Amino acid sequence: METTKTTIWKLDPSHSELTFKVKHLMISNVKGEFQNFDAQIVTEGEDFNSAKVTSTVEANSVYTNNKDRDEHLRSADFFDAEKNKELKFEGTDFEKLDEDNYKLTGMLTIKGNSKEVILDVEHGGMVKDPYGQEKAGFSINGKINRKEFGLTWNAALEAGGVMVSDDVRINGELQFVKQA
Numbered sequence: 001m002e003t004t005k006t007t008i009w010k011l012d013p014s015h016s017e018l019t020f021k022v023k024h025l026m027i028s029n030v031k032g033e034f035q036n037f038d039a040q041i042v043t044e045g046e047d048f049n050s051a052k053v054t055s056t057v058e059a060n061s062v063y064t065n066n067k068d069r070d071e072h073l074r075s076a077d078f079f080d081a082e083k084n085k086e087l088k089f090e091g092t093d094f095e096k097l098d099e100d101n102y103k104l105t106g107m108l109t110i111k112g113n114s115k116e117v118i119l120d121v122e123h124g125g126m127v128k129d130p131y132g133q134e135k136a137g138f139s140i141n142g143k144i145n146r147k148e149f150g151l152t153w154n155a156a157l158e159a160g161g162v163m164v165s166d167d168v169r170i171n172g173e174l175q176f177v178k179q180a
Contacts, residue, residue, distance in 0.1 A: 009041040009136055009176035011055075016174045018057065022146075023165035032073070034087075036061035041136075041176055048123065048136075053091030053104060059084055078151050084111045092116075100124075104140065110149035117144055119170070134178035142170045 018037050021029040039055035041048070059081035062073045074081040091106035102121040107114050124137035145166050146152075 004044045007043045008179040009043070010179055011039040012135065012175040012177050018172045021169045030064060032062060032064040034058065034061050035063050039174060048094065048102065049096040051094040053094055053106065055089040057087040059087060080111055108144065111151065113149045115148050117142060136176045136178070138174045140170070140172040140174065144168050144170065
């Protein structure tokens, strides 16, 4: 009987980014990123279908190119980073849709609130880098409602509407290294 080999893929942080966009004043998007995060993929054999995906993100690493906004996002109004040091994702299903596309379902925890989310994943391919390491690339996209995770701060605008939309778009460009 042949046993399937478990393969671990670890995030290459120097070739990865995790960004988000949220509508501000209901007229344009503001982009932010998390500068410190980690992720891992565990596969059975060489196929990513049904892979186990996990990730942690340091709440304090949020960066929007505006010091005051970054501090506000770290405060209790949003991430409450002093009490809630990490955002966590625990994948429950990684389903192959076609040659390059997957649907990743999992539990996202922000500020102690957990909710199932579904992310679209595009597999960019696999290649050996100049140092002999096998790499795999993925692009992820999804949308969450920030209020479902306890990020409820907002301000009404005089002309109607609100300062910050509830919907947050998540994007990741992620590169992983196959572990020997």
